[in-house]
Amino acid sequence: MHRLKETRGEPLNDHDWLRLACELALLCPPSPAAFSVGAVVVGADGREIARGHSREDDPRVHAEEAALAKILPGDPRLPGATVYSSLEPCSRRASRPRPCSRLIVDSGVRRVVLAWREPLLFADCHGAEDLAAAGVTVVEIPELAEAAREPNLHLLSGGSAR
Structure with missing residues (x-):
């Protein structure tokens, strides 16, 4: 689908793709919840292969859900793919039958790179642990957590920002 321009004459790396995911979060319509x-x-x-952001086409859609929905089920590229997410994929949802961590596992993706663990604000998230327990490799790049927090600062003024 799309390919970012290679930087420094080298192929894009985890930091580059995760930085793009953090930039996509800035496109989300703000939400207090x-x-x-x-x-x-x-x-x-x-x-x-695909990209998405929270509330992209539905007020309840999550970023990983939006991106994965753009890919046909069983796409042979998925087992070798990586999902880059600015926030830890959710492990529990009230608005959908399957959380993002389960959607990722069910898609066949075997690697997730994230910038920021979900703070204890809306739910006690264990997405990274659930993914790892299902055999998905999880990589956290905490030096990009600040970029992931930026579009969420309005939510964090009174909450935990682990």
Whole structure:
């Protein structure tokens, strides 16, 4: 689908793709009751498969859900793909039958890179742990957590920002 321009003459790396996910979170319509999150699905070949952000086309849609919905089920690229998400994929949802961590596992994706663990604000999230327990490799890049928090600062003024 899309491929970001290579920087420094080198292929894009986890930091580059995760930075894009953090930038996508800035596109989210603000909400007093939900995080603004961006997600990008990238194939093993380094090409973008899909991207999404929270509330992209529905006030209840999550970023990973939006991105994965743009990919046909059973797409052969998914087992080698990585989901880059500015926030830890959710492990519990009231508005949908399956949380994002389950959607990722069910899609066949075997690697997730995230910037920021979900703070204890709306739910006690264990997405990273659930993914790892299902055999998905989870990589956290905490130096990009500040970029992931930026579109959510209005939610954090009185809450935990782990």
